[in-house]
Amino acid sequence: MRHNRLLMVAPMMDWTDRHCRYFHRLLAPSAWLYTEMVTTGALLHGDVPRHLAFDRSEHPLALQLGGSDPDDLARCCQLAAQWGYDEINLNVGCPSDRVQRGAFGACLMREPELVRDCLIAMREASTVPVSIKSRIGVDELDSWAFFENFYRIVAGSGVQRVIVHARKAWLQGLSPKQNREIPELDYARVYRLKTEFPQFEVIINGGITSVAQIEPHLQNVDGVMIGRAAYQTPWMLTACERLLGAAGHRPExxxxxxxxxxxxxxxxxxxxxxxxxxxxxxxxxxxxxxxxxxxxxxxxxxxxxxxxxxxxxxxxxxxxxxxxxxx
Ligand SMILES: Cc1cc2nc3c(=O)[nH]c(=O)nc-3n(C[C@H](O)[C@H](O)[C@H](O)COP(=O)(O)O)c2cc1C
Incomplete structure (x- = not known):
């Protein structure tokens, strides 16, 4: 059975650069592609074309931003709009030390009001749709009540597309790599988000390694985002495309x-x-x-x-x- 649902390839630092995305686009013509995370500092004080240039074939393409200052994020959104991005995503899931020192990424889950204000500033800065990518919790803040409260406040921003990596982040003691493996996946919590916030377009992420795994998710949420498996076994994207996009897509x-x-x-x-x-x-x-x-x-x-x-x-x-x- 085919679905009117979304396929996305996850943002991955050092991996999903523009050359990788060009490749993924050939494999999955209708997938949403995401850039590596670009920090607001890198964009506002660095080489803008190096961070933002892309090939037209990459559409639909989202820029992922890392930051927590609403004004800086708003300025970056204006740049993203000028460069023709289709979506701008706020990273609320990265657990790395560097990102924590910058007080953004997963540690922002502790500050839902700030996340809401960032998203409002981003939405007001341009007409490009804004989305969020988060975890299901952080450290000891690991309950449904915490997660529900986070998204109840974030919903006040009017954001529609919500991408959830279905495991919490441990901010102390685990490397980013361990943080993608050790905390347990909890897909049910992401499904419940869709049930209780039907206005959100909920995209589930984490641990999807085969097309067969996608079907059950599509009964519960609006789309799937695939990270490591898309990079390491890229041919799976052609089968994902046949399920979620062009049924006749059979390249060699x-x-x-x-x-x-x-x-x-x-x-x-x-x-x-x-x-x-x-x-x-x-x-x-x-x-x-x-x-x-x-x-x-x-x-x-x-x-x-x-x-x-x-x-x-x-x-x-x-x-x-x-x-x-x-x-
Ligand atoms: C090498 C690598 C770099 C990553 N960089 C980012 C990033 O820049 N922004 C982000 O939101 N997530 C990043 N992630 C997390 C992925 O987007 C995804 O949430 C995670 O890998 C879980 O999905 P998967 O099990 O399908 O890989 C990265 C993951 C990997 C493996």
Whole structure:
């Protein structure tokens, strides 16, 4: 059964840069794509084109902001509107020490009034829709009552799209990586959010690694956001697209690789090091005969600065590459 529901690829620092998003767009033409988190400081005092430039094919595309100063966030939203983003998302889920020192990310769950005020300032700054991505709790604040109160206050901002990573964040003692694995997933709490706040468009995130897992979520919420699995096993996005977007979407891996080679050649001509692009493709043949060998060869190729994108295909076609793996 197909659904009128949303598919999203999660914001991931160091991973979902513009080259990665270009790749994901080929795999999932209708998915919403999210940038890596950009802090308000980086945007207001740094290199704006470096942070905000993207390819037109990336639409629909959301910019994720990290910050907690309503005025700064509002100014960033104006920039995002000028650059043509389709949505601006506030990060209320990142647990890293650096983010905590900046007093934003997951620690903002302790300050729902401030989150509301940030979202109001962001919504007033432009006509671009604003969304929030949060956890279900933080540290000892881990009950339904806490979560419900947080969103009752946040609802006062008029925000509509709510993305929830269905586990709480431990702000002391766990690394960001552990914080994506150790606290338990609680999907039921996200489902309940949709029941009690039907005005929200609720997107569930966390631990989705296969298309089969998506169906039950779609009975309860408005969409799914996929993070690590989309990056590590990107071909799953084509099956997600068939479920949630274009039913007839059946590209071939070799065809996608060729499109990425063409893209990398164009980017190289503009001075982009091709390893910045090729690194996102390492999982393309995951699970396929010869896939491990291709990944290895591709990694070596990316170390060799003299090798151009054409060699990505040549690596794949080397005689024996399939038989070695199958044997
Ligand atoms: C390498 C990496 C970087 C991440 N960076 C961000 C980020 O910038 N902003 C954010 O909201 N979440 C970030 N996350 C969390 C993901 O968006 C997502 O919420 C989390 O990985 C759970 O989803 P998953 O189980 O599908 O991976 C990151 C996750 C990873 C693995």
């Amino acid at each position: 891996r070799d065809q996608i690789l060729q499109q990425m080679i063409d893209y990398a050649c164009r980017q190289q001509a503009e001075g982009v090091p091709v390893r910045h692009i090729g690194r996102h493709l390492l999982g393309l043949y995951h699970g396929q005969p010869g896939g491990k060998q291709w990944r290895r060869q591709m990694s070596e190729c990316l170390q060799n600065h003299a090798a151009g994108p054409e060699s990505w295909r040549r690596q794949w076609q080397q005689p024996g590459s399939l038989s070695a793996e199958v044997a």
